[in-house]
């Protein structure tokens with residue numbers, strides 16, 4: 015069996031565009047899922063039972079069902095049931111954002127609940143409102159504590175973006191599988207895409223390790 | 234002219250499930266007065282302090298501060314708290330902020346002071362508690378006694394009319410207790426109104442104008458230190474004091490006598 019790596023080098027532009035879209039998906043999703051996760055965490059901590067139950071239902075749905083199914087669901091059910099027609103890229107971002115927001119919300123909620131009540135009392139005793147105590151005292155400490163968990167979610171998200179290939183979003187996996195089908199250079203193309211994922215993912219994983227060490231103990 | 238105490242608690246009751254934490258407590262505090270609360274563990278001292286600044290709601294009874302009923306609304310509770318400082322047993326400094334920012338966060342967010350003015354106020358207070366050189370460090374780099382002095386300064390930065398202390402020296406190493414008590418004594422000498430829960434009997438004897446003895450959610454005796462420590466009326470006060478090893482003598486804890 016002979017290897018013909020020129021298929022990879024001749025199509026570098028396709029790999030580059032795919033990789034850029036993968037990065038774009040990751041960054042955009044996380045940029046939306048951090049405020050999304052915070053919002054869900056606040057709603058879930060709300061004293062109003064209906065609000066916290068609704069948030070819990072949303073979160074538990076997206077945490078307990080496969081991401082693949084969620085992406086299909088957004089792509090096929092939203093248009094059919096609600097008449098909402100989104101293009102593939104938007105669908106991918108909506109699906110990923112819902113999923114990652116659900117995970118982030120649990121991370122934030124755990125962080126917020128880990129801050130002891132004395133910190134609340136100290137802020138309130140100064141005359142601060144609950145919102146001020148949350149924003150200025152509790153949340154900053156909570157975020158520092160959960161930074162390692164958020165970083166791990168980031169790396170998972172980077173890899174999970176490959177799932178949106180099923181709705182033909184031309185990110186790295188999709189373009190590679192397409193190229194494989196067109197050229198039949200299975201081994202070369204799949205090896206190249208694995209190497210690209212690794213080159214992009216490895217520094218992120220190392221960064222996460224560093225964050226874990228750096229923020230291991232706060233206080 | 235009618236006279237109103239700065240703080241007036243009337244028949245305050247509070248229970249947690251089956252536990253009666255406060256069983257009808259009434260207490261007036263006058264302007265400039267130092268009131269020490271003593272009593273066995275679990276007798277309701279901390280609960281009363283938290284009811285006084287509305288960190289805890291009362292089941293029945295009223296608390297009025299500067300003539301204002303603090304139970305009424307959340308907004309009222311905040312108005313009261315900005316005029317009432319509180320110091321906690323475990324300091325509860327904000328660990329993510331520098332010492333200076335611990336002192337400026339209240340004035341800037343609650344009183345809407347601009348940062349320059351808040352910092353000026355903070356530095357003056359750090360000077361007063363002897364920690365001006367620690368302005369830029371984080372609380373974790375300080376000893377317990379230093380942290381508690383910062384916590385006192387943080388409360389003072391709001392320029393409160395009254396200060397609540399909940400066992401401010403109970404979490405401290407013996408060698409750093411004196412420096413905190415000295416700061417509190419200085420405050421009392423400057424005329425600050427103070428309500429202090431303490432197990433430091435020597436501090437209570439020297440600094441308090443009045444000592445309040447708690448037991449089982451009730452006040453069992455109130456009087457000047459001389460009465461409480463030399464000739465207590467209630468048998469349970471005597472029991473409590475002798476349980477602490479108090480037999481009338483004074484231990485030197487590094488604070489000077491009132492002159």
Ligand SMILES: Nc1ncnc2c1ncn2[C@@H]1O[C@H](COP(=O)(O)OP(=O)(O)OP(=O)(O)O)[C@@H](O)[C@H]1O
Pocket residue numbers: 249252253254272273274275276277278279280281
């Ligand atoms: N948040 C709470 N939930 C349930 N029970 C509580 C709560 N706070 C206080 N209690 C109970 O109320 C009673 C009075 O407690 P409190 O903390 O006021 O006592 P204390 O006099 O401050 O004691 P200590 O000297 O140990 O600090 C205790 O029996 C305590 O267990």
Ligand SMILES: [Mg+2]
Pocket residue numbers: 278279280399400
């Ligand atoms: Mg207590």
